[in-house]
Amino acid sequence: MIEFKNVTKKYDNQVVALNDISIKIEPGEFVFLVGPSGAGKSTFIKMLLKEVDPTMGEIIVGNKSLRGITRKDVPYYRRKIGMVFQDYRLIPNLNVYENVAFAMRVIDATPKEIRRRVPMVLALVGLSDRSKSFPNELSGGEQQRVSLARAITNNPTILIADEPTGNLDPETAKDIMRLIMDINKAGTTVLMATHAKDIVDSSKRRVIALEKGRIVRDEKKGRYEFDAEN
Amino acid sequence: MMQKIRMFVFDALKSLKRNKTITVASVITVAATLFIFGVFLLVAQTINMGVESVESKVEIKVYLIDQITTAERNNIETILGSVEGVREVVYESKEEAFEQFKERLGEDNAILAGFSEDRNPLPNSYVVSLLEPEAAMRVENALDNVRGVEDVGNERETVERIIGLAKIIRTMGVVIFVILVLVSLFLISNTIKLTVYARRREIGIMKFVGATDWFIRWPFLIEGMIMGLIGGVISVAVVYFSYQLIYADITQSLFYAELVTPDQILSSFSWQFGITGIVIGALGSFIALKRFLDV
Numbered sequence: 427m428i429e430f431k432n433v434t435k436k437y438d439n440q441v442v443a444l445n446d447i448s449i450k451i452e453p454g455e456f457v458f459l460v461g462p463s464g465a466g467k468s469t470f471i472k473m474l475l476k477e478v479d480p481t482m483g484e485i486i487v488g489n490k491s492l493r494g495i496t497r498k499d500v501p502y503y504r505r506k507i508g509m510v511f512q513d514y515r516l517i518p519n520l521n522v523y524e525n526v527a528f529a530m531r532v533i534d535a536t537p538k539e540i541r542r543r544v545p546m547v548l549a550l551v552g553l554s555d556r557s558k559s560f561p562n563e564l565s566g567g568e569q570q571r572v573s574l575a576r577a578i579t580n581n582p583t584i585l586i587a588d589e590p591t592g593n594l595d596p597e598t599a600k601d602i603m604r605l606i607m608d609i610n611k612a613g614t615t616v617l618m619a620t621h622a623k624d625i626v627d628s629s630k631r632r633v634i635a636l637e638k639g640r641i642v643r644d645e646k647k648g649r650y651e652f653d654a655e656n
Numbered sequence: 657m658m659q660k661i662r663m664f665v666f667d668a669l670k671s672l673k674r675n676k677t678i679t680v681a682s683v684i685t686v687a688a689t690l691f692i693f694g695v696f697l698l699v700a701q702t703i704n705m706g707v708e709s710v711e712s713k714v715e716i717k718v719y720l721i722d723q724i725t726t727a728e729r730n731n732i733e734t735i736l737g738s739v740e741g742v743r744e745v746v747y748e749s750k751e752e753a754f755e756q757f758k759e760r761l762g763e764d765n766a767i768l769a770g771f772s773e774d775r776n777p778l779p780n781s782y783v784v785s786l787l788e789p790e791a792a793m794r795v796e797n798a799l800d801n802v803r804g805v806e807d808v809g810n811e812r813e814t815v816e817r818i819i820g821l822a823k824i825i826r827t828m829g830v831v832i833f834v835i836l837v838l839v840s841l842f843l844i845s846n847t848i849k850l851t852v853y854a855r856r857r858e859i860g861i862m863k864f865v866g867a868t869d870w871f872i873r874w875p876f877l878i879e880g881m882i883m884g885l886i887g888g889v890i891s892v893a894v895v896y897f898s899y900q901l902i903y904a905d906i907t908q909s910l911f912y913a914e915l916v917t918p919d920q921i922l923s924s925f926s927w928q929f930g931i932t933g934i935v936i937g938a939l940g941s942f943i944a945l946k947r948f949l950d951v
Contacts, residue, residue, distance in 0.1 A: 532867040
């Protein structure tokens with residue numbers, strides 16, 4: 427599904443964010459991406475979204491090299507990827523329903539499709555009764571559910587979650603993790619960057635650990651195993 | 657498609673309403689720019705029309721020697737007829753010239769007392785009226801060394817001055833137009849930048865859910881075009897009404913028939929300004945968005 431072949435990213439200021447990374451993620455896999463701040467997690471995700479291009483090496487997503495995607499085609503490529511962020515990134519003046527519908531409007535879904543699909547995904551994340559609420563009326567966990575609903579409403583093949591539980595208390599974080607696991611069970615490949623030691627250790631999933639731009643560990647049922655600094 | 661356009665326009669209107677102060681400021685900016693431009697255009701057009709009418713009235717005189725033969729006259733007529741830019745050639749006998757001169761002097765014709773029809777100092781001539789002042793040179797060249805021609809009375813300096821003036825006015829018009837357009841582009845693009853900035857999170861979200869650049873751009877372009885159009889309409893209205901106020905005064909005090917009429921402002925300025933406003937608005941938005949879309 428995702429393959430990095432000897433990928434190096436050197437920014438203009440000479441900082442080497444990723445150094446000769448090679449990795450393969452199979453379809454339907456669930457992968458934690460861990461590592462201290464500045465290890466290269468953000469660059470890894472940005473390259474997957476084709477926000478930045480590798481200095482050297484090649485990235486292949488779904489049998490297609492990202493190098494072959496022109497600037498014009500980037501939006502269409504991104505539609506295959508659902509994104510979830512630590513800060514939810516909802517549009518404050520749109521209600522829950524509209525926030526999810528927005529992601530569909532953007533990709534030219536018909537109003538009929540939107541009317542059918544949005545209630546479905548809202549039910550999936552357990553927010554059917556809050557569809558008229560605005561983001562500022564929701565708890566952090568609820569907001570993250572909306573953002574998850576938005577991420578999956580267009581049926582992406584890959585879900586990238588960047589610290590999805592970073593702003594949540596442990597109980598709520600567990601709920602969100604359960605949802606992400608469910609999405610993974612339904613066949614979506616999930617890549618989750620996180621600092622949450624408890625979640626990583628208890629999930630017993632594949633862990634790719636980055637440090638100073640290199641892969642220091644890649645274990646099938648891995649653990650967090652970094653000092654608790656983050 | 658229609659559905660999408662409706663959505664874009666709806667978004668644009670919503671955003672215009674949300675950023676009311678900024679919107680009003682931009683519209684006023686465009687209106688002011690186009691108003692200044694309109695005033696300038698009026699002045700330029702009036703001068704231009706004047707110049708054109710002077711240009712079309714330019715004529716030169718070909719003076720003939722008194723002992724001219726018919727063959728020589730015929731020859732000169734043929735030559736004049738073949739020069740490019742000559743509109744009309746009229747023969748003026750020395751008697752006619754004398755009468756006209758007397759008439760032009762009016763009450764002062766007493767100075768002609770010593771002269772009469774038979775003691776007439778004026779020569780026979782051809783009055784050559786031209787389509788364009790530049791033809792004067794050609795006439796002069798064509799008649800160089802032709803027998804029977806005494807002299808070509810060429811008001812070259814006047815002609816050249818007219819041509820020069822017309823050129824300066826036209827160049828100035830273009831320069832001022834370009835400067836004013838750049839100023840309004842700058843102002844509109846800054847305005848749109850503010851609304852884009854206010855919505856940068858939204859744009860970011862659009863980008864990561866896979867919106868195309870044009871999908872993001874359209875509402876802002878429409879926003880800019882609406883502002884430009886409103887600005888254009890306001891400026892035309894202001895130019896029209898203020899011109900109408902002074903038009904009567906000008907035509908009365910200036911004995912000068914060829915002025916742009918107020919109706920011409922409505923018939924030609926209105927759509928020109930509307931389109932200019934729309935183009936400026938769209939371009940301004942486009943420029944403003946450039947940086948935000950490069951992600």
